[in-house]
Amino acid sequence: MKHRLSHEIDNYPEPDDVGIIRVTARLFGQDDNSTFTVLSLARDFIANDECKSKEDLNYFLLEAGINEDVISNAILELIVYVDEVTCPASIEYSPGCALKVRLDLIPDYLDDDDDTIQEAAQVSFDENNSIWFRPASKLIVKSLTRKIYNKKIKKEKKKMVSLEECRICLQDFNNGGMVVTLSCGHEFDDECIVKWFETSHVCPLCRLELPCQDEL
Structure with missing residues (x-):
């Protein structure tokens, strides 16, 4: 078997x-x-x-x-x-x-x-597939706004605590790392969101839709 x-x-x-x-x-x-x-x-x-x-x-x-x-x-x-x-x-x-x-x-x-x-x-x-399982356009993903992350920190009980994290991997943004900002304002690690858009064309947090790969 x-x-x-x-x-x-x-x-x-x-x-x-x-x-x-x-x-x-x-x-x-x-x-x-x-x-x-x-x-x-x-x-x-x-x-x-x-x-x-x-x-x-x-x-x-x-x-x-x-x-x-x-x-x-x-x-x-x-x-x-x-x-x-x-x-x-x-x-x-x-x-x-x-x-x-x-x-x-x-x-x-x-x-x-x-x-x-x-x-x-x-x-x-x-039969129960969601319409969200459709890859985003590779061209659109490449054109997304990217920036070098400048880490914002605060002191909490003598520890340095990051104020921001990627909501896909749930890890703090790396200082000097590449961050992608979607038009809805949500930000993610470049590597994480590119991988995400290989199988889904919507923002992981708010369902903002990007054009699908098969629509272009």
């Missing part, structure tokens, strides 16, 4: 979905290509051994006749995958996002590179 993982991030979820992970497991080779979805806080899914969503997913896979070792390995890889996507160093995920992860389980006798399987696996995932 082979398994593969993929994900999408909703940058503008409903308030109740902030910090939520939605895991959809799909079993191929079943008559109806069975699917099962669980919801949880991302941090609970990673760190909580008694997380109800993990228990429900484990039970569903057992009921489907999946080998216990396969289930254990798949869920462990799923936890590691979610941890990597949501870690503080991630430039595509922030605490205000919601995460959708797909776990595909494919019997060894099926070719997981088959176009039919690829298409079937993607259909349900694409």
